[in-house]
Amino acid sequence: MEIESLADQIVSQFGRLGYDVDRDEVIKRLKLLVLEFKVPEREAVRTVRNWVIREYEIPREKVISESPLVKIEEIKKPGEWVSLKAKVVQLWDSSSPSVSQVGLVGDETGIIKFVIWAKSGKEEVEEGKSYLFKNVVTDSFQGRMQINIGRTSEIVEIDEEVQSPREIEIVGALVSIQQNSGLIHRCGSCHRVMTKGICPIHGKVRGYDDLRVKGVLDDGDNFYEIILNEDNIRDLTGIDLNKAKRIASERLDRNAVLSELKKLLLGRYYKVVGVRGGRYLLVRKVDRIGGVEGSEVDRLLEVLA
Ligand SMILES: [Zn+2]
Structure with missing residues (x-):
C-alpha cells in the first residue's frame, strides 16, 4: 500500500x-x-x-474501545484489535490449564477458532448462544486465524441470534480418527473431557459417558477436521452409547469401542453437510455413501455375547 x-x-x-x-x-x-x-x-x-x-x-x-466491528471473513491478519458478533457453534476440550475455553464461533460469513484465556477471568460462554466479543485480538496459529479473548476483552451475551454461514456439502473419506475418540468421560459440571477420571478444571469429580469421534475427512482437495457426536455415530455405525458401554464392559476395555469405531468408519466415504471454517468442518448431517451396515454391529454384538 x-x-x-x-x-x-x-x-x-x-x-x-x-x-x-x-x-x-x-x-x-x-x-x-x-x-x-x-x-x-x-x-x-x-x-x-x-x-x-x-x-x-x-x-x-x-x-x-475503538476496535472496529468486523465480520469473520474480514479477519485475515494477526495482531489486530477487533470486535465481532458471533454465535458459539462448538466448544472443544481445552487441555491447557491456561485456557478457559476453546472452540469455534460463527457469523453469516464464516467460522473461526476462539480461545478464552483463563487469566481473562471471563464467564463461560455456551454453545448455541450469540455474543458480542469486544476488543479481541486476532492471531495466527499454525497458519490459521483465530481470536484471543483476554483481560481487556469483553463478552456480552446478545438477544439477536447471529446467523450461521452457508452450509456446504463435502464428499470424502475418513482417513484418520484421533486417539481421544470413542467412549469418553465428561465432567458432570463443565462437560469437559476427563483424563483418567480427572477434569482439567474440577479435578476428581463424577463424570458421565459420552461417545464422539474426532477425525479427518479427505475430499481429494482438502483435509477437514470433523467431530461426530453420538447421534452421528449411531446413524453411521448403529453403535449408540448403550451399545458402546456393552462393548466396553464385555471386553473389559473402553478402548475396544474406539477399535470397533475405527473398523467401521475408517477408509469409508461420507457425505457431510456442514459449515466450513479454515480446516474445520462443523458437521450438521453425515451420511455414509453406500448406506449403513448396521447388521455388522449386530453381528459383532452377537459374537461378543
Ligand atoms: Zn469440570
Whole structure:
C-alpha cells in the first residue's frame, strides 16, 4: 500500500477518537521505517500508531474501545484489535490449564477458532448462544486465524441470534480418527473431557459417558477436521452409547469401542453437510455413501455375547 494511504488510515482512525494527528509527521515516520529501514508495512503502522498514542497521550482504553466491528471473513491478519458478533457453534476440550475455553464461533460469513484465556477471568460462554466479543485480538496459529479473548476483552451475551454461514456439502473419506475418540468421560459440571477420571478444571469429580469421534475427512482437495457426536455415530455405525458401554464392559476395555469405531468408519466415504471454517468442518448431517451396515454391529454384538 502507498505510504500516503497508510498515513491517512492512521490519521482518520485517531480523528474518529477526536485527535488531530499531524499527517506530515506520520508520513515522515512511515517513510523512514518502510523505505529506509525496510520494516514490513504492518510493523511500521503499529510502530507509528504507538508513537501517536504516546505523543498525543491518548489513553489506552480509548484506543481499545475503538476496535472496529468486523465480520469473520474480514479477519485475515494477526495482531489486530477487533470486535465481532458471533454465535458459539462448538466448544472443544481445552487441555491447557491456561485456557478457559476453546472452540469455534460463527457469523453469516464464516467460522473461526476462539480461545478464552483463563487469566481473562471471563464467564463461560455456551454453545448455541450469540455474543458480542469486544476488543479481541486476532492471531495466527499454525497458519490459521483465530481470536484471543483476554483481560481487556469483553463478552456480552446478545438477544439477536447471529446467523450461521452457508452450509456446504463435502464428499470424502475418513482417513484418520484421533486417539481421544470413542467412549469418553465428561465432567458432570463443565462437560469437559476427563483424563483418567480427572477434569482439567474440577479435578476428581463424577463424570458421565459420552461417545464422539474426532477425525479427518479427505475430499481429494482438502483435509477437514470433523467431530461426530453420538447421534452421528449411531446413524453411521448403529453403535449408540448403550451399545458402546456393552462393548466396553464385555471386553473389559473402553478402548475396544474406539477399535470397533475405527473398523467401521475408517477408509469409508461420507457425505457431510456442514459449515466450513479454515480446516474445520462443523458437521450438521453425515451420511455414509453406500448406506449403513448396521447388521455388522449386530453381528459383532452377537459374537461378543
Ligand atoms: Zn469440570
